[in-house]
Amino acid sequence: MSRAWRKSSYSAGTQGNECVELAATGGAICLRESDDPRVVLTTTPPPLAAFIRAAKAGEFDGLTE
Template sequence: MDIQWRKSSYSTDADGTNCIELAALDGDILIRESDDPGVIVKTTPTKLRAFLVGAKAGEFDDLM
């Protein structure tokens, strides 16, 4: 199976190792870090969308 990973155009490292990559597979979303590609998290588009809405709203700002 050939997974097509995508990374953000906002990823600024020249070697591309400091970013998150996403892929779609069988209706799910796969997430991995470029510098540790063997660890993959699987979620649904609905759950990822809810997380992104929360992140954009600042719900996780106190974690950083």
């Protein structure tokens, strides 16, 4: 199945391989890292929305420092 992968405008790196990409397919959301696109995680909109809210609130900031 072909997916339209979307990449954040905040992606780092000059070659575009340092980011997480997302694609909607049916009722699921697929996630992958651009440096290894063979590995795909799948979730649904509600858990992804909860994760995004938590990220916006800074709950994961300590993980990237």
